[in-house]
Amino acid sequence: MNLKQFAKELNLSISAVSKALRDSHEISEKTKQMVLDKARELNYQVNPFASSLRKQKSKTIAVVIPEIDNNFFALAIKGVEMIAQEKGYHVLIYLTHEDVQKEVSVTKILQNGRVDGVMISVSSQTTDISHLQGLKENGIPLVFFDRVTEKITAPKITTDDYNSGIKATEHLIENGCEKIAFLSVSENLSISNKRLAGYVDTLKRNKINYDDKLIIRCSQNIEENKKILKKLLEKKIKPDGIFASVESLALTTYEVCNELNIKIPDDIKIIGFSNLRTASLLSPSLSTITQPAYEIGREAASILFTLIEKSGYNGIPENTVIKSTLTERKSTRK
Amino acid sequence: MNLKQFAKELNLSISAVSKALRDSHEISEKTKQMVLDKARELNYQVNPFASSLRKQKSKTIAVVIPEIDNNFFALAIKGVEMIAQEKGYHVLIYLTHEDVQKEVSVTKILQNGRVDGVMISVSSQTTDISHLQGLKENGIPLVFFDRVTEKITAPKITTDDYNSGIKATEHLIENGCEKIAFLSVSENLSISNKRLAGYVDTLKRNKINYDDKLIIRCSQNIEENKKILKKLLEKKIKPDGIFASVESLALTTYEVCNELNIKIPDDIKIIGFSNLRTASLLSPSLSTITQPAYEIGREAASILFTLIEKSGYNGIPENTVIKSTLTERKSTRK
DNA sequence: CTGAAAGCGCTTACAG
DNA sequence: CTGAAAGCGCTTACAG
Known part of the structure; x- marks a missing residue:
C-alpha cells in the first residue's frame, strides 16, 4: 500500500x-479527517525509506558502547530508549567489545546518513x-557519555569522576x-583518567607514598584479570585496599580473594564503581x-x-x- | 557525494x-578496481535509504524485549549483535517494559518495512x-526467543524450561x-508456563500437596514485590522453599529475608533462574x-x-x- | 562490457 | 485549499 x-x-x-x-x-480540516480515518482503516504507514530519502532525516540515532553485559550500560540504554520512544526516534545499537577497530568500522558505517545522530561511550x-x-x-551530531575524550569538542555527559576518585x-x-x-580497565588510562587523578591527588594530599606499581592495568578478559590480581595478592606485602574503577574488576577481586582465602575487609578492603543491585x-x-x-542515558539522549x-x-x-553516590558497606569496614 | x-x-x-x-x-575487473579505488579515495558510501527504497530491503532487524537491565536480555542482545555485525545487519532495539500496549505500538511501527525481520521476547x-x-x-519474518507464545507458528528459541522446572x-x-x-512474574502465567508446569508435575509426582496459594504472581515493581513477599514470609506457617522463576525475584527474596531476619538456607531455601555473575x-x-x-541470542539471530x-x-x-544448567550452592543446602 | 531510462514511495516548491 | 511535477539517490531490466 502506497500513497x-x-x-x-x-x-x-x-x-x-x-x-x-x-x-x-x-x-x-475536513480533508485531514477523511484522510486520517482512511489511514486507520487501511492501516496505512508511510514508507520510512522514501520519507528519509526525501527529507534527509532518518529519525534514528545510534548508540555505540563498549559492552552491554554491564549494568551501567544496560541502564544507560534504558534511559536512551525511553527518551527516544517519547520523541519518536529509533535506536540502533552497536557494541565495540572495547575494540578500537570495531569502533572505527562502526563510525565509518554511520557516516552514510543512516542516523541523525550518534551517542558514544568510547x-x-x-x-x-x-x-x-x-x-x-x-x-x-555527536554526544559522548561516560567514556569521553577531551580531544573533541562535543557535549559530554559524565559523572563527577574526579571527585568520586577522591x-x-x-x-x-x-x-x-x-x-x-x-x-x-583502560589501556591508555585516558578514559578513567579522572578517577585515577582523584586517587593520585588524594594519596599525595594524605602524604601517602605514590607507587606506580599499584596502578594495575587490567584487560577485558576475566581469566586474564584473575591472573593479574592473583599475582598482586599473593605477594607477601600485598595491598590493603583495592579501588576498582569498574564493576567487573571489583567482582574479580572478590573471586580471587575467595580463591586465595584472603578475608575482606580484614585482610583487604574493597570499594568499586558499580551499578550492581x-x-x-x-x-x-x-x-x-x-x-x-539511567539518568545519564536520558540526559545524553535529550x-x-x-x-x-x-x-x-x-x-x-x-x-x-x-553526581555519583558513595555507599559504605562491609567491604571497607575498619 | 552521490553516485x-x-x-x-x-x-x-x-x-x-x-x-x-x-x-x-x-x-x-579493471573498471571494478578503478571504482573501488575511487570509492575509498572519496570515502563514498551508498545512501542506505535510496538503496533500501529501491531494493525493498533494509538490512536491519528489530529486537523487542521486555527489559534490558537484566543479565539474560543484555547477554542475549550481545549474541544477536555479534551475529548481526558478521552478517552486515543493523540492530534496532525496542523495550516494552512488560507493557502490552508498548508491545502493540512497537509492532505496529515495525509493519512499515523499516526492518527485514523481528526478534521478540514477549x-x-x-x-x-x-x-x-x-x-x-x-x-x-518473526522469531521468538525465551518468552514465546504457542499461539503463533514461528521459530522459537528457548531453554528447556519444563525440564528445568522439574x-x-x-x-x-x-x-x-x-x-x-x-x-x-507473569500476569497470565502463559509465559513461564513451562517452568510452572515442571514445578507442579514434580510436586504431584512426589505426592506433595499442591497449593494454589503458593504460586505467587509478582509484578514489575520491586517495592510491590517486596510487600507481596513480606506478607508471604511473615506468616507463621511460611514456605520452606522458594523457586524464583526470574532473577529479580530471587534477589527480592534475599532482600526481604534480610529485612525479616529469616536465615537462608536454614529457615528457607532458595533457587532461582539467574544469569548473575x-x-x-x-x-x-x-x-x-x-x-x-548469549547462545540463545546468537541462535535466534542466526x-x-x-x-x-x-x-x-x-x-x-x-x-x-x-539446555540450562543447575548449579547447587549454599542457598539450598540441607 | 557499458549506458539510458524507469521507478522504488515519498515531500515540497510552485502554480492555480 | 488542491494538484502536477520535480527530485531525493539508488538499482536493475533492457537495449546496444
Missing part, C-alpha cells in the same frame, strides 16, 4: 494525502580519535588503608560508588535530540556532570 | 559505478497476540523442602538455573537471518531448545 493507491481510494491527489498525513496547514583502547572527528566533520580513596584511607591498588547482598556487602546510569533538532542552537553545555 | 558526482569523476555512467560497487559480473502481560499475528501476515523443584525437595512457593558471591551463595543467554535470506526454505525447526 498512490491511498490517494486513488479517496479521489484525492497524492500530494493532498501526503500533506494531510503530515497535518499541513494547507489542507482543510572503548578503553581508543587513543586516536580521527574516526570520531570524521563523524563530526560529516556534520553528524571520595573513594579518602574512604579507604579513613578506614586504615595505606597501600591502595587502583584497578583500571546485589552489592548489598554480597559476602561481604560491597562498598560502591554508584553512577546514575542533549543529542536538542543537537539534532536545533542545529545552530548553542545553549548546550559542553560538559554535563551528574 | 552521479562519483560517476562523473570517473567518466563512467551511474549504472556502471553502481554495478561495480556491488561487484556485478557485468563489469570488467511481555509478561501478553495474552492477545493479534499484533504479532499482524506482523507475520504482513510478511515480516530439576529445580526436585532439588528443593531433595534438600527437605515440603512447602515450596513458585514466584512468577555474583550468584556465587552472595551471602549465602545462590543456587541457580542458568540459561545460556535463525532469523536464515528466515530472511532463504524465504521459502522450510528446514527451520519450529522449536530450538538449548
Whole structure:
C-alpha cells in the first residue's frame, strides 16, 4: 500500500494525502479527517525509506558502547530508549567489545546518513580519535557519555569522576588503608583518567607514598584479570585496599580473594564503581560508588535530540556532570 | 557525494559505478578496481535509504524485549549483535517494559518495512497476540526467543524450561523442602508456563500437596514485590522453599529475608533462574538455573537471518531448545 | 562490457 | 485549499 493507491481510494491527489498525513496547514480540516480515518482503516504507514530519502532525516540515532553485559550500560540504554520512544526516534545499537577497530568500522558505517545522530561511550583502547572527528566533520551530531575524550569538542555527559576518585580513596584511607591498588580497565588510562587523578591527588594530599606499581592495568578478559590480581595478592606485602574503577574488576577481586582465602575487609578492603543491585547482598556487602546510569542515558539522549533538532542552537553545555553516590558497606569496614 | 558526482569523476555512467560497487559480473575487473579505488579515495558510501527504497530491503532487524537491565536480555542482545555485525545487519532495539500496549505500538511501527525481520521476547502481560499475528501476515519474518507464545507458528528459541522446572523443584525437595512457593512474574502465567508446569508435575509426582496459594504472581515493581513477599514470609506457617522463576525475584527474596531476619538456607531455601555473575558471591551463595543467554541470542539471530535470506526454505525447526544448567550452592543446602 | 531510462514511495516548491 | 511535477539517490531490466 502506497500513497498512490491511498490517494486513488479517496479521489484525492497524492500530494493532498501526503500533506494531510503530515497535518499541513494547507489542507482543510475536513480533508485531514477523511484522510486520517482512511489511514486507520487501511492501516496505512508511510514508507520510512522514501520519507528519509526525501527529507534527509532518518529519525534514528545510534548508540555505540563498549559492552552491554554491564549494568551501567544496560541502564544507560534504558534511559536512551525511553527518551527516544517519547520523541519518536529509533535506536540502533552497536557494541565495540572495547575494540578500537570495531569502533572505527562502526563510525565509518554511520557516516552514510543512516542516523541523525550518534551517542558514544568510547572503548578503553581508543587513543586516536580521527574516526570520531570524521563523524563530526560529516556534520553528524555527536554526544559522548561516560567514556569521553577531551580531544573533541562535543557535549559530554559524565559523572563527577574526579571527585568520586577522591571520595573513594579518602574512604579507604579513613578506614586504615595505606597501600591502595587502583584497578583500571583502560589501556591508555585516558578514559578513567579522572578517577585515577582523584586517587593520585588524594594519596599525595594524605602524604601517602605514590607507587606506580599499584596502578594495575587490567584487560577485558576475566581469566586474564584473575591472573593479574592473583599475582598482586599473593605477594607477601600485598595491598590493603583495592579501588576498582569498574564493576567487573571489583567482582574479580572478590573471586580471587575467595580463591586465595584472603578475608575482606580484614585482610583487604574493597570499594568499586558499580551499578550492581546485589552489592548489598554480597559476602561481604560491597562498598560502591554508584553512577546514575539511567539518568545519564536520558540526559545524553535529550542533549543529542536538542543537537539534532536545533542545529545552530548553542545553549548546550559542553560538559554535563551528574553526581555519583558513595555507599559504605562491609567491604571497607575498619 | 552521490553516485552521479562519483560517476562523473570517473567518466563512467551511474549504472556502471553502481554495478561495480556491488561487484556485478557485468563489469570488467579493471573498471571494478578503478571504482573501488575511487570509492575509498572519496570515502563514498551508498545512501542506505535510496538503496533500501529501491531494493525493498533494509538490512536491519528489530529486537523487542521486555527489559534490558537484566543479565539474560543484555547477554542475549550481545549474541544477536555479534551475529548481526558478521552478517552486515543493523540492530534496532525496542523495550516494552512488560507493557502490552508498548508491545502493540512497537509492532505496529515495525509493519512499515523499516526492518527485514523481528526478534521478540514477549511481555509478561501478553495474552492477545493479534499484533504479532499482524506482523507475520504482513510478511515480516518473526522469531521468538525465551518468552514465546504457542499461539503463533514461528521459530522459537528457548531453554528447556519444563525440564528445568522439574530439576529445580526436585532439588528443593531433595534438600527437605515440603512447602515450596513458585514466584512468577507473569500476569497470565502463559509465559513461564513451562517452568510452572515442571514445578507442579514434580510436586504431584512426589505426592506433595499442591497449593494454589503458593504460586505467587509478582509484578514489575520491586517495592510491590517486596510487600507481596513480606506478607508471604511473615506468616507463621511460611514456605520452606522458594523457586524464583526470574532473577529479580530471587534477589527480592534475599532482600526481604534480610529485612525479616529469616536465615537462608536454614529457615528457607532458595533457587532461582539467574544469569548473575555474583550468584556465587552472595551471602549465602545462590543456587541457580542458568540459561545460556548469549547462545540463545546468537541462535535466534542466526535463525532469523536464515528466515530472511532463504524465504521459502522450510528446514527451520519450529522449536530450538538449548539446555540450562543447575548449579547447587549454599542457598539450598540441607 | 557499458549506458539510458524507469521507478522504488515519498515531500515540497510552485502554480492555480 | 488542491494538484502536477520535480527530485531525493539508488538499482536493475533492457537495449546496444
